[in-house]
Amino acid sequence: MNISQSTSILQPLNHIIYPLRNYQAIIIHPDVPGGRCSGSLHIDTLAAVFSSDAFTYKIPLSALNISAGGAGNRFIFLKNESQSQISIYTSDKAILKDPVLQSDSQFSPQINEARKTLGSLITGSLLVVVLLLGLIGALYLLKDKMVEGLASRVPASWERAAGDKLFNALSLQYKFIQNDSLKKEFMRVGAPLFKQVEKEGYPVSLYFVKDPSINAFALPGGKVIIQSGLIDNAKSWEEVMGVLGHELAHVTRRHHIRGIINNVGIYTILAATLGDVSALAGTFASFGGDLASLSNSRTFENEADETGWDYLVKARINPKGLISFFETLKKDNQSKMDTLVNKNVDLSFLSTHPNTDDRIAHLKKKQKETKGSFNPLPDTFADFKKKLLNKY
Template structure:
């Protein structure tokens, strides 16, 4: 004999209802638990669905409408004693139909929720970008200044006004494009053999001597600088922070007041150095950086040739890492494959008939002067 978990509704029970087990025997619906038993004979029995969304099966007593037994276990309708009784055929059929409608409604609701969540996920990037566009540039500058103060204690800065002026003169066409988007660029050189350059929120650009040493031309350096400044103009720093806040906070900011994010962004300012750009942001910076170079009439092919140099460096480091486990290649996991980036940029170069300016031929001299600078 099969038992089904059930609830008895009875006026004599404390609280009006009590849980127990339902079974079917001797032509009656039988309810029992440790405290009491109750039965409804088939001759007085009616079967229907009810409760929240009609998800329960009710066995009611015709002689006393205050008494009924219900269960959520749908297998009870397949019980042989019930299913074989012709008197219940129409009631069981209707109950099954009601349950199917309920299940269909639940599935539709789940599907709609799934579609809504998927829609939110797909629209998330657009919402984040919309929020970032509303954030005052002063917030980013303040966060960038805060971060720069921290970095000043870690890096060995090179101070040489004539080298800085020479660099800015070459970069002027590119910097004009950045300034059109509302950002003022501040340039800094640091003594560090790593092939790297990066931009802080607000427009401060840090160029490491390792980048200049390994670059072959002004075009390559300008390509890297354009890429890094694109992280600033595309608001990648603040978009990265907003991305980490969660979808409901993002929704609230998208349709409300972004000023509530001010404290969050400024408090994170000192930790921005530990936030890596996503692969999507890197691709975006490649695209936008390329656009700035073309607009500045600086040959963007330099960005490709620099990535080719970077690709060779990555291969060398991978080989070294197999011997020396202290070499850290974790940055590769957050950056798009360099070969893929090179391929994407070469596609953009196809059919390019733009006329580009000739940059000064003093790059090697600049490199030598910068590398021999001493730190005070």
């Protein structure tokens, strides 16, 4: 051990003058109180020199071994090959480019090896980043599933409260047609369909609204609002029930609730999924009956078409009414549909996506696969239409 050898700022090496570089370092040495201390490290032409206020230690270049290691392979270790219990280490990777070490070819293999070890750390970090990104991606892919799972855990009371808030908001803009006998007639005709929905825990209640828009929508909990324009533009009970089947499927599939949950952040969704659905209580409490937040996605529309179709088949109501309603609309009322679509009415039966042609094509495919017989609905639609439209 060499103690207290003075070091000059410049050291000669093979007649070339290198400026000395200093690296922050720590030494592990049995003679140091506590077994280790920090100081500075430099390489001169003869040795790697560690020095602190009270302690100096040199590893002759002939015995010097360089390697990368330590926690996460983040450090460069300098060891004396003949004194294995002693080592100096630094986190300053610049030491691998030290001019003295660079100029001495005996260190090249060790330096290359150390770089590789450090490189694997970078590769490792990259891998962690890639894995994290993958995890976040998977989280987003799983989001729909999580939202669906959460929606099924939302208490019925929250759902009713959200439906009531929406209903109150809509009540301000709509003029309801109050007529119990028309309502009763509609309920009677649609009874087999409504029974399917009630089986899933949603009692159906109807509201007719004086509005020329060709539209109907159902609210969370089972309230259905039918605009007079829908009745005016339909040709049969089957067509109207086709639309109602679709709308009620939005209720039973809890699309509005899923829409509300979808609007909170992914972390809240994750927290509620892993923990308790009560994490969403605030979201529902602050839901203000905002229609705009509930526009239905393509997935929801397709799901509602599918499920609504299945309800009609189970109710023995011919589901092709939905197809013929779309076709009637397309043929006779393209301009009306365009205005509707342009208005982009939220929650509307005719949303901008998916487009009507896609829906017709999909339903026709479903029609081919559908087996079973249907009970014709009463021949009273024209009469019903006249009575309802006379109400305004």
